[in-house]
Amino acid sequence: MLDRIKEVIDEVTTATVGTKEDLENFRLKYISRKGILNDLFEQFKTVANEQKRAVGQELNKLKNFTEQKFKDFSEEVENASDDSANSRKFDLTLPVAPNFAGTVHPLTLTRQKVLEVFARMGFSHEDGPEVETDWYNFTALNFPENHPAREMQDTFFVEKKAVQKDDVLLRTHTSNVQVRLMERKKPPIRSIMIGRVYRNEAISARAHCQFHQIEGLYVDKNVSFKNLKDTLYHFAKEMFGKDTKIRLRPSYFPFTEPSAEIDVTCFICGGSGCNICKHSGWVEIAGSGMVDPNVLLNSGIDPEEYTGFAFGMGVERITMLRYGINDLRLFFENDVRFLRQFEGA
Template identity: 65%
Template sequence: MNEQIKVIQEEIEAFVISNESEVEQFRIQFVGRKSRLASLFDGLKDVPAENRREVGQALNQLKNLAENKFNQAQESFADAKSSFEIPSDLTVSSPVQQGTLHPLTLVRSRILEIFNRMGFSVSDGPEIETDFYNFTALNFPANHPAREMQDTFFIEKGAGEIQDDVLLRTHTSNVQIRLMQHQKPPIRSVMPGRVYRNEAISARAHCLFHQVEGLYVDEKVSFKDLKDTLYHFAKEMFGKDTKVRFRPSYFPFTEPSAEMDITCLLCKGEGCNVCKQAGWVEIAGAGMVDPNVLENVGIDSTKYNGFAFGMGIERITMLKYQIKDLRLFTENDVRFLRQFN
């Protein structure tokens, strides 16, 4: 018994406690009811009567050694926890550095502010959508090659079976359809939100990004109204000296269609990886709403017409803040995010 007491005493003295986990380990080994020390006390009854008093005193000394070390360790970590004092004046600024708004949030707010001053309201809709609202109502015929313009994430029914009519929206145009179904012209609204496309992630593309689309439907809406709206937006967002051009394009839901470019603000028109060395960057697709789209939602296309446009918030943000890699927006690098306020 004396030899066991000596061994445990040496282990207690040599045990290093540097964190709360080691405090608990020490308690289990030497202080708890099922500790090795408790086992020695249980064996005291087997010690010969003439030696029991001496061994009992040695065990009590060992117990005091273990408990004192355990209590001191507990107190030291408790003091460390309570070292933070609540200030007497709760109005004093916190020493913690304040965060900033994400650059995409800043640009989204600025875009909505510009269109709000032009009389556009803000509308929202679901991100999980049906084929009708994402494609069919927007003049994408079934099995038409135009559907391949957007690589789509379809929802699985289960066991790997694809549900063809339910998907993650590829654009916020689905909100335009829902809006026209439930509101009579005149309609003037913008639709910001997340969209999803099955694309490889790179400096210029991502499978998740953000769009703002716009819709104006009324009587006698012209292509000039569309150009004036987007021209005013570009000047407000990027500055009065911004150069703008429109190019003919194709979208199933607009006719005629166009793409809007501005001079690349990163390279000042000299050519870089963002503008593909062209000196121009596309910031929006637009056009006059196809009559078939109006008829699909119950609006008389002989009386009403309109225009629609869409732009990527990431693209606008990259140009505004001269960011060359799209992936920075989703990596949550605090060093990058702290640059914006």
């Protein structure tokens, strides 16, 4: 039987496999249930006891050698099939496809411009959570308990709790970052907050359930309404052109007093009147005002020592004015035809 084992070792040593079919034939011949190895192990049962030790050792060597050979053949066949597939998939003689540079989203362009303008005025950039509690989104900002903004038709609530100020919701403005900033940092504070906000509104060309908001906050000793006006005037000229003018209209916001809406001269018609400005010559861009003393108190700042101003505007609104876009939904559709218009902008 030792001679037969030696013959099989020689056969396996000289065997060659080139295809998956050859590999399968090798398996069937040597290591399958009806193969040569199985037959040899059956014959081993009849070997005399004094020869079992020597024959068993050689038989185990043959088994290990054949199985390793099959494993090596399997890897060779697999690699050969991969190379063949790759050669069919890639034609190296074809010309190189041109690379098209991507474009920056128009909202990102506006965001970068805004941060650049306010950075030159000494404003830092702050960020905060989009999932917020009622305290930071409403109560600390002087919203009355019965204010309409707290209702389900205006706010996306994540979790309603027994105590109203503990309700969890999607923030409706980035003013929550102002409160958090004033809690952890003492004046002087001069910061810009930009981020995504959510309101339960029907989606249309002029409204969306999610959008981006810019808010600014300046708190220090002797901050006046004139400081607010000068800041926004400088921003408008930097953002829309040196000939831009602004006007302030009295308004109301729970967290500022006095409050004002900010309009800029329509840069499409130069103030003469067009569809963009509804023939008024003015376009609204922001709401603003002096920080209400109650907001300062809620944030741990003494309103007898410090005053401040705040303002807020929509990134989408500014972007629509900058680029003459008339449908807000275009910002969220990822239409390549729309986005490619901003190449190099």
